[in-house]
Amino acid sequence: MADTLRAERWLRGIVGGLALVGIAFHATALIVREGEAALVMRLGRPLRAATSPGLHAKLPWPIDRAVLLDMRWRVYEGGHTEMLTRDKRNIIARVFVIWRIGDPLAFVQAIGNAEGAEGKLDGLLTNAAIGTLGSHDLASLVSTRRETLEVDAIESELLAAAAPLALRNYGIEVERIRIERISLPEENVGAVYAQMRAERRQFAARYQAEGDLEASRIRAEADLEAARIRAEGLETAARLRGESEAEATRIYNEAQRQDPEFYRFVRSLESIDALVSRNTSLVLRTDSEPFSLLENQSGK
Amino acid sequence: MTTVLRLLTALAVLAALVVFGAGARNGNRVFLDLGVTLTLAASVLATALGLFRRVAREEAPQPALPEPSTSEPASASELAAEASTDPESGEPAAVGSGAEARPLRLRLPRLRIEPGSLWVPGAAGALATVLTFLLELPTRIPGPVETAVGIALWLGAAGASASAAIYLGKVREVPLPGAPALASGARLLAWLMGVGAVAAALQRWPEGPALAGVHLFVVLINLSATFSLLAYSRPKVAAPPVAPELGIAVLLGSRANPLASLLDTAERQLGIDLRSTWALAIVRRGAEPLVLGLLLVGWLSTSLTVVNYQEQALLERLGRAIDPPLPPGIHLHLPWPIDRIHRFATPMVASVAIGHEEEEGAADAEEEGPENVLWARRHEGQEYTLLLGDGRDLIAIDATLHYRIRDVRAWQYSLQNPVTALRAASYRAVMRSTVDRTLPQALSENVTRLTRQMLDMVQADADELGLGVDILAFTVAGMHPPVAVAADYQAVVSAELGRTSAAVEARAYAARTVPTARALTYVSTSSATAQAAETLARARGEAAAQRLIWEAQRQAPRAFRFRRRLEALEKQLPGHPYTLVDRRFLEEGGELWLTP
Numbered sequence: 001m002a003d004t005l006r007a008e009r010w011l012r013g014i015v016g017g018l019a020l021v022g023i024a025f026h027a028t029a030l031i032v033r034e035g036e037a038a039l040v041m042r043l044g045r046p047l048r049a050a051t052s053p054g055l056h057a058k059l060p061w062p063i064d065r066a067v068l069l070d071m072r073w074r075v076y077e078g079g080h081t082e083m084l085t086r087d088k089r090n091i092i093a094r095v096f097v098i099w100r101i102g103d104p105l106a107f108v109q110a111i112g113n114a115e116g117a118e119g120k121l122d123g124l125l126t127n128a129a130i131g132t133l134g135s136h137d138l139a140s141l142v143s144t145r146r147e148t149l150e151v152d153a154i155e156s157e158l159l160a161a162a163a164p165l166a167l168r169n170y171g172i173e174v175e176r177i178r179i180e181r182i183s184l185p186e187e188n189v190g191a192v193y194a195q196m197r198a199e200r201r202q203f204a205a206r207y208q209a210e211g212d213l214e215a216s217r218i219r220a221e222a223d224l225e226a227a228r229i230r231a232e233g234l235e236t237a238a239r240l241r242g243e244s245e246a247e248a249t250r251i252y253n254e255a256q257r258q259d260p261e262f263y264r265f266v267r268s269l270e271s272i273d274a275l276v277s278r279n280t281s282l283v284l285r286t287d288s289e290p291f292s293l294l295e296n297q298s299g300k
Numbered sequence: 301m302t303t304v305l306r307l308l309t310a311l312a313v314l315a316a317l318v319v320f321g322a323g324a325r326n327g328n329r330v331f332l333d334l335g336v337t338l339t340l341a342a343s344v345l346a347t348a349l350g351l352f353r354r355v356a357r358e359e360a361p362q363p364a365l366p367e368p369s370t371s372e373p374a375s376a377s378e379l380a381a382e383a384s385t386d387p388e389s390g391e392p393a394a395v396g397s398g399a400e401a402r403p404l405r406l407r408l409p410r411l412r413i414e415p416g417s418l419w420v421p422g423a424a425g426a427l428a429t430v431l432t433f434l435l436e437l438p439t440r441i442p443g444p445v446e447t448a449v450g451i452a453l454w455l456g457a458a459g460a461s462a463s464a465a466i467y468l469g470k471v472r473e474v475p476l477p478g479a480p481a482l483a484s485g486a487r488l489l490a491w492l493m494g495v496g497a498v499a500a501a502l503q504r505w506p507e508g509p510a511l512a513g514v515h516l517f518v519v520l521i522n523l524s525a526t527f528s529l530l531a532y533s534r535p536k537v538a539a540p541p542v543a544p545e546l547g548i549a550v551l552l553g554s555r556a557n558p559l560a561s562l563l564d565t566a567e568r569q570l571g572i573d574l575r576s577t578w579a580l581a582i583v584r585r586g587a588e589p590l591v592l593g594l595l596l597v598g599w600l601s602t603s604l605t606v607v608n609y610q611e612q613a614l615l616e617r618l619g620r621a622i623d624p625p626l627p628p629g630i631h632l633h634l635p636w637p638i639d640r641i642h643r644f645a646t647p648m649v650a651s652v653a654i655g656h657e658e659e660e661g662a663a664d665a666e667e668e669g670p671e672n673v674l675w676a677r678r679h680e681g682q683e684y685t686l687l688l689g690d691g692r693d694l695i696a697i698d699a700t701l702h703y704r705i706r707d708v709r710a711w712q713y714s715l716q717n718p719v720t721a722l723r724a725a726s727y728r729a730v731m732r733s734t735v736d737r738t739l740p741q742a743l744s745e746n747v748t749r750l751t752r753q754m755l756d757m758v759q760a761d762a763d764e765l766g767l768g769v770d771i772l773a774f775t776v777a778g779m780h781p782p783v784a785v786a787a788d789y790q791a792v793v794s795a796e797l798g799r800t801s802a803a804v805e806a807r808a809y810a811a812r813t814v815p816t817a818r819a820l821t822y823v824s825t826s827s828a829t830a831q832a833a834e835t836l837a838r839a840r841g842e843a844a845a846q847r848l849i850w851e852a853q854r855q856a857p858r859a860f861r862f863r864r865r866l867e868a869l870e871k872q873l874p875g876h877p878y879t880l881v882d883r884r885f886l887e888e889g890g891e892l893w894l895t896p
Contacts, residue, residue, distance in 0.1 A: 197785050245835060
């Protein structure tokens, strides 16, 4: 029983001691993580900035108060801003900035947190973008001629316009500013689409016309060829018929020349054969053969 | 005593109003429940105050009333005695001013709490408790300072309730009947104010199960109290109390320690002192070291970390990163808060969508399978368009960047938002790859080469920022004209195809027409050739036959002619009517009439 009580007391002592150590540690220790810095203020007066990672000491609250700051670089994507280029072209541009806290004390005094910083940066960026892009033609940003593009130079100008102000006014160090997107405003997009559609329809109409033209040519050539072939055929057929007729005539003439009288006789008989039909009325004389036998010998 | 009760009632009402307001502001249902509890407490206190004041008036000495003129004036003492006589018992009551000073004897009040008088607070409390379940309140997470102030106020209220409980616990039954019941209620209220402090701390996790559990606990207590109020009947004791004895208050608040109160109630109801049981004694002795031991072991358990196979972990010791990162497996290190662990899914390939983000609940989400990216069908809420090199045309791009963390230390400490940096770099790469191209060039570009170019740009930017990532792929899911004009672009392709189709059809026509003409020509020439051959053959045949016949008949031409003539007549005349005319008729003249 006594041992149990002693053990309980030891356990209570250990846990209680650890709790006290923990409370004291929490009150007086300042752990600065990598990528962080701590601004220690004593009774409201800035005392020091602890920038190296590790354990640092401070007095308990409310004597010392530590403000932890994330010192790592941060990317902020600004909003889409509409602006006018030097050649009066409306565009929408979006930039992003890589920044971090450059002066912790100035930052805390001017802003206090990352959200507030980005709100201030947004204004700076917008101002710098409108001013810088407004002093360049659209061809500096977008162009099929690469030699006219000046995107890198424009970004450097943006940085030069915004970085000093950011550091001086807000304790923000801007490492770089980049253009992320260039597009057209919604109000202009409709007109652009109409132009794109008109161009496309022009191409479509041209292709269609070319197709129709080619088709017509091919059809016409085919019809011509067919007519030519038919004409040649007709000529050949007529020539063949003519040649055969001529040859047949020559043959008949040759046969007839041999004995015209005989030819006439035989040919006449053939004609009678062909011409006399059931409907033909025949009138014969009694002095034609064989009906001459019907006459007496004296011819009466 | 009246003042105390008034003060307690006023404090309860004020606390209820503040708690209701805080609950409505933060959307904390536990606060609303405790507001109901405080309102019930205020109603009980108000009931007790009203009854106590009536009791106090009854106990105060009454002035003597003048007798009517028709009767002899009674003595003051007689009047006083009569006025202070209990009409029920007939016993003399306390004697006020009079000729003789008699010892003050307090009389127990005759007034009792009528059962129906507590229905109103009971019903209202039940309704309010149900409403805390049904109300939809916007939750708000208070800041750390507000939370600390809230916890302090709750603890202050708990202290005030505990003080009231201690005070009421020391008040005897005689000056304040019902003081024990009020003390029980105050003790229970003190514990509930402590629960309020817990709820204020848990407000930072409004959706967590802990806050829901606390809410349920307080609701059960409220329901029990309202049930007691609704079901309150005249107690069976001779001295009815001023304040109602609520079952839950007696159960948990009869002593300062709720557990002891429970055991007391169990002993009263069951007649068994559970404290003396062996098991409970063991539990009581072992509870404290057990809890302490668990706390210690729990804290020491933060020294063990298991890193999964899909992870790497970064160990921070008092803020400094310790190299190398912890690989998958179990690791032993110093406990929290000396060592902290940050986990990273390094082997996994992560993706960043460029220009196109799948929307939840979108129409395509209803269809199974991968999303369709069609030019002429809108496949995202807002198209991502870029201005092209001609300063006139727009192009829409949907792409995805795939990357893997190579160096967890760089990934953790180089930038606050490395994913945002990758996304911005990707958008920039897409922009840089299109600003010097026209739409046809962009659409006809070799996609493999283009995506390789974008990948290299993003990798270069990532390396410059020291992100510690490997860009694995930059896939372009779609690069096309804006949806609004996509149909016209497709029409151009259709027109090109139509151009080819028209020529093909014309060639087909030609392929039909010319051979047909050739075939017809062949037929006609063949027919002519056949006809010519026939003509020639007939002519030759006839000529040859004629020659042969001529040569044959030369030997007897007259006979040949005679024979042929007769043969012709023999062939034609049979069956054929004919007319034979005497030659003398024709030679000598005459007319011959032939009728058919």
